[in-house]
Amino acid sequence: MSKDKVIRMEHGAGGETMQALIREVILDNITSRSAGLVGLDNLDDGATINIASTIANNKNSDEIVITTDSHVIKPAFFPNSNIGRLAVSGTVNDLAVMGAAPLALTCAIVVPEGFELDSFEQIIRSMNETAEEVGVPIITGDTKTIERNGLDSIIINTTGIGIADEVIRDCGMCPGDRIILTGTIGDHGISLLAHREGFDLTTDLVSDVAPLWNMIRSVIPIRTIEGRPAISAMKDPTRGGLAGALNEMAQKSGTGIIIEQKDLPIKRSVSSACEMLGIDPLEVANEGKAVICVKAEHAEEVLSIIREHEYGKDAAIIGEATDENSRKVLMRTTIGSMRYVDTPTGDLIPRIC
Amino acid sequence: MSKDKVIRMEHGAGGETMQALIREVILDNITSRSAGLVGLDNLDDGATINIASTIANNKNSDEIVITTDSHVIKPAFFPNSNIGRLAVSGTVNDLAVMGAAPLALTCAIVVPEGFELDSFEQIIRSMNETAEEVGVPIITGDTKTIERNGLDSIIINTTGIGIADEVIRDCGMCPGDRIILTGTIGDHGISLLAHREGFDLTTDLVSDVAPLWNMIRSVIPIRTIEGRPAISAMKDPTRGGLAGALNEMAQKSGTGIIIEQKDLPIKRSVSSACEMLGIDPLEVANEGKAVICVKAEHAEEVLSIIREHEYGKDAAIIGEATDENSRKVLMRTTIGSMRYVDTPTGDLIPRIC
Numbered sequence: 252m253s254k255d256k257v258i259r260m261e262h263g264a265g266g267e268t269m270q271a272l273i274r275e276v277i278l279d280n281i282t283s284r285s286a287g288l289v290g291l292d293n294l295d296d297g298a299t300i301n302i303a304s305t306i307a308n309n310k311n312s313d314e315i316v317i318t319t320d321s322h323v324i325k326p327a328f329f330p331n332s333n334i335g336r337l338a339v340s341g342t343v344n345d346l347a348v349m350g351a352a353p354l355a356l357t358c359a360i361v362v363p364e365g366f367e368l369d370s371f372e373q374i375i376r377s378m379n380e381t382a383e384e385v386g387v388p389i390i391t392g393d394t395k396t397i398e399r400n401g402l403d404s405i406i407i408n409t410t411g412i413g414i415a416d417e418v419i420r421d422c423g424m425c426p427g428d429r430i431i432l433t434g435t436i437g438d439h440g441i442s443l444l445a446h447r448e449g450f451d452l453t454t455d456l457v458s459d460v461a462p463l464w465n466m467i468r469s470v471i472p473i474r475t476i477e478g479r480p481a482i483s484a485m486k487d488p489t490r491g492g493l494a495g496a497l498n499e500m501a502q503k504s505g506t507g508i509i510i511e512q513k514d515l516p517i518k519r520s521v522s523s524a525c526e527m528l529g530i531d532p533l534e535v536a537n538e539g540k541a542v543i544c545v546k547a548e549h550a551e552e553v554l555s556i557i558r559e560h561e562y563g564k565d566a567a568i569i570g571e572a573t574d575e576n577s578r579k580v581l582m583r584t585t586i587g588s589m590r591y592v593d594t595p596t597g598d599l600i601p602r603i604c
Numbered sequence: 605m606s607k608d609k610v611i612r613m614e615h616g617a618g619g620e621t622m623q624a625l626i627r628e629v630i631l632d633n634i635t636s637r638s639a640g641l642v643g644l645d646n647l648d649d650g651a652t653i654n655i656a657s658t659i660a661n662n663k664n665s666d667e668i669v670i671t672t673d674s675h676v677i678k679p680a681f682f683p684n685s686n687i688g689r690l691a692v693s694g695t696v697n698d699l700a701v702m703g704a705a706p707l708a709l710t711c712a713i714v715v716p717e718g719f720e721l722d723s724f725e726q727i728i729r730s731m732n733e734t735a736e737e738v739g740v741p742i743i744t745g746d747t748k749t750i751e752r753n754g755l756d757s758i759i760i761n762t763t764g765i766g767i768a769d770e771v772i773r774d775c776g777m778c779p780g781d782r783i784i785l786t787g788t789i790g791d792h793g794i795s796l797l798a799h800r801e802g803f804d805l806t807t808d809l810v811s812d813v814a815p816l817w818n819m820i821r822s823v824i825p826i827r828t829i830e831g832r833p834a835i836s837a838m839k840d841p842t843r844g845g846l847a848g849a850l851n852e853m854a855q856k857s858g859t860g861i862i863i864e865q866k867d868l869p870i871k872r873s874v875s876s877a878c879e880m881l882g883i884d885p886l887e888v889a890n891e892g893k894a895v896i897c898v899k900a901e902h903a904e905e906v907l908s909i910i911r912e913h914e915y916g917k918d919a920a921i922i923g924e925a926t927d928e929n930s931r932k933v934l935m936r937t938t939i940g941s942m943r944y945v946d947t948p949t950g951d952l953i954p955r956i957c
């Protein structure tokens with residue numbers, strides 16, 4: 252391995268070179284490698300999760316939760332972070348917004364020939380750090396190589412397996428429920444755009460990419476006096492941004508949504524960049540945010556718990572679910588007018604996924 | 605959707621265009637879409653598997669099995685099959701060789717702009733057919749697009765979740781165990797090479813890609829008189845071929861292996877192509893074969909059951925595990941000499957993964 256500086260086709264060929272890469276660059280950098288009888292160290296055809304004990308410890312759980320995302324972000328390294336942290340965060344967050352504690356992750360990498368081995372290792376280290384942050388093992392994976400003219404950057408797929416006491420859907424919103432956004436919108440998309448296009452927007456604007464399980468887990472157990480979950484729906488506003496997530500939640504729940512522009516957390520650098528470039532910040536992707544719909548009487552309680560967490564310090568109640576305008580999202584602007592917030596139609600602006 | 609003939613960047617942008625693609629081209633072509641409370645139809649952040657009932661029905665199971673593979677084969681369509689069938693088969697087979705019945709699959713696609721929509725749909729249909737063959741639902745997925753100059757073909761990741769009464773490892777071989785190969789070697793790699801390079805080797809040589817669960821499930825329950833599993837180890841000889849799989853099994857089990865060249869099932873077209881091109885057929889990838897190590901007294905029984913199945917009609921006992929030559933694989937050639945069969949070192953020949 253040490254003699255190589257870049258990925259070669261052999262690193263995906265299933266022979267000794269691949270085995271050395273997996274042992275020396277992957278296994279050696281991953282701290283937590285097992286969730287049951289067969290783990291990453293066994294390098295078998297897959298791995299196992301000890302589920303009987305998990306189910307026994309989560310007495311309400313009849314279901315495990317599964318989610319998958321492929322990450323194709325370019326460049327693979329961006330201010331403050333990289334594709335490795337993004338891949339683990341994205342999958343942890345899809346589990347978290349379904350109310351599920353992460354049990355295990357898979358890691359499937361497709362990498363072009365010529366990719367720097369140092370960068371590869373740094374990405375694995377970031378995956379490990381991010382997984383450690385929420386205590387989830389990486390138990391199995393796959394590594395494939397593609398000729399340099401067939402692919403221009405690394406692609407990582409992570410699948411997550413989780414367990415929820417009670418699964419939280421994105422369709423459970425009722426009129427009157429309050430909508431909490433856990434932080435500022437647009438940071439990921441706009442910081443990436445600035446980095447890629449070489450704009451110098453500001454020195455402090457970085458991607459918000461973060462694994463939200465430790466924050467979200469603290470509000471999941473909250474119950475109404477009738478003993479029902481206080482959280483009625485949850486979603487991470489990734490591609491399609493806040494506009495996409497809210498529209499999906501309204502459509503699936505059959506309610507309307509009204510949000511207040513004045514209450515929307517947004518960094519000044521993000522809003523001025525959006526204005527300058529003619530981008531709607533509501534449509535920009537986020538990678539460390541959640542939309543949490545909560546019964547009105549618990550909204551302040553949930554908000555204050557979320558705000559205690561580092562990833563939730565800018566959280567705000569941004570609106571509520573309504574009877575009227577069923578399946579539509581409305582925004583009261585800062586000047587008092589109302590406008591519809593639609594599902595984004597066109598291309599991803601900026602192209603960041 | 606109907607107005608489009610090819611994939612555009614918007615198909616991966618998280619907005620209405622992507623939603624239409626997922627609904628019209630993916631959901632409409634997948635027959636079995638749920639394994640629990642939240643399925644593909646719900647288009648939530650992920651999906652669930654009802655595991656409590658599964659565990660209750662598989663009383664010996666404490667563990668669920670997880671496996672993941674990304675498929676990057678070029679061209680995406682090859683004689684008799686395509687990347688969709690390959691992706692589902694590969695993941696079903698990794699579960700099967702661990703002794704696990706498939707419970708659910710995920711489907712994460714990365715596709716370049718400009719990819720034909722008809723081809724995309726045909727791939728989804730093949731995934732569905734192959735999944736239907738073994739009765740496994742596809743419950744969640746992801747779709748990302750890349751600019752046409754950033755990727756030259758479609759990439760599919762499938763992760764499988766399965767359950768085993770007893771997990772079968774690739775390290776459990778004991779001296780004296782017989783080694784069964786479920787069919788001819790090299791068909792996948794050589795047929796692909798011929799197709800790609802435009803050789804006309806033969807008219808009947810096609811890839812062996814197939815999902816093996818229905819065949820393998822019939823031999824898993826066989827027990828020794830002491831009540832232990834008759835199968836001691838199992839592996840699918842994919843990248844690295846039979847040579848790679850046998851070496852890994854020998855190394856992990858600490859036994860030697862001796863195989864008989866005369867007993868090795870191989871098509872004449874494959875052996876002559878390999879001879880002509882200077883390729884060792886033992887190192888060529890297979891996508892519809894399994895290596896099954898079985899207690900000697902059950903070898904004939906397992907072999908005859910495997911042979912009854914369409915994917916196992918050419919199965920043969922190819923050798924056995926030995927005390928001597930620990931961690932090495934030896935082959936008695938047809939002329940009676942002995943040679944070591946090593947783990948492949950170099951590049952994948954042909955490059956087919």
Ligand SMILES: Nc1ncnc2c1ncn2[C@@H]1O[C@H](COP(=O)(O)OP(=O)(O)OP(=O)(O)O)[C@@H](O)[C@H]1O
Binds near residue numbers: 273
């Ligand atoms: N990027 C990765 N991260 C974590 N583990 C990995 C990674 N790549 C491979 N592995 C592990 O290395 C072992 C060998 O992987 P490999 O992909 O060769 O197995 P396979 O899927 O059975 O073979 P094939 O991919 O040829 O079908 C497996 O245990 C796998 O989990």
Ligand SMILES: Nc1ncnc2c1ncn2[C@@H]1O[C@H](COP(=O)(O)OP(=O)(O)OP(=O)(O)O)[C@@H](O)[C@H]1O
Binds near residue numbers: 319646743
């Ligand atoms: N190729 C596919 N096969 C099956 N289902 C898919 C596929 N692509 C997307 N889906 C399903 O469509 C829904 C929306 O997918 P999407 O990827 O937008 O969700 P997400 O992961 O929450 O968002 P993001 O990918 O932006 O993080 C999910 O329920 C997902 O399972």
Ligand SMILES: [Mg+2]
Binds near residue numbers: 295296698839840842
């Ligand atoms: Mg395998």
Ligand SMILES: [Mg+2]
Binds near residue numbers: 320341489
């Ligand atoms: Mg996601």
Ligand SMILES: [Mg+2]
Binds near residue numbers: 392674
């Ligand atoms: Mg693999």
Ligand SMILES: [Mg+2]
Binds near residue numbers: 345486487648
């Ligand atoms: Mg999501």
Ligand SMILES: [Mg+2]
Binds near residue numbers: 694695698842
């Ligand atoms: Mg495999």
Ligand SMILES: [Mg+2]
Binds near residue numbers: 320746747
């Ligand atoms: Mg997704």
